[in-house]
Amino acid sequence: MSVHDELTSVQRSLDELFRSLGRLEKQLGTGGLEMRRVRADANHLRESVALLRDAAATPAAPKRPDLVTISDAPYDPSLWVDSDDEGLGARDRRAP
Numbered sequence: 001m002s003v004h005d006e007l008t009s010v011q012r013s014l015d016e017l018f019r020s021l022g023r024l025e026k027q028l029g030t031g032g033l034e035m036r037r038v039r040a041d042a043n044h045l046r047e048s049v050a051l052l053r054d055a056a057a058t059p060a061a062p063k064r065p066d067l068v069t070i071s072d073a074p075y076d077p078s079l080w081v082d083s084d085d086e087g088l089g090a091r092d093r094r095a096p
Contacts, residue, residue, distance in 0.1 A: 003056050010049055017042055 001009075021042055028035055 007049065007053050007056060011053075014042070014046055014049060017045075 021039060025035060025039075030036070030039075
């Protein structure tokens with residue numbers, strides 16, 4: 001099942017829970033501490049599922065690129081034969 005299907009199933013279960021709580025409140029009354037706690041907990045569940053639904057609707061954060069390992073071994077000096085030392089000018093000239 002997809003996330004959307006699972007959230008829809010949870011929402012249906014919550015709706016059934018609220019219908020059952022309504023029937024129970026008719027029999028027991030709404031004034032008791034226990035009934036108020038169950039109703040508050042059910043409301044918190046509804047809010048939490050709404051937050052989950054919002055989080056699932058937003059696109060995921062972009063994936064970080066894979067890291068590249070750089071070796072600690074010294075580079076081959078022949079790679080730098082034709083380059084200038086940056087900031088110092090050419091080899092045959094004096095630095096300012």
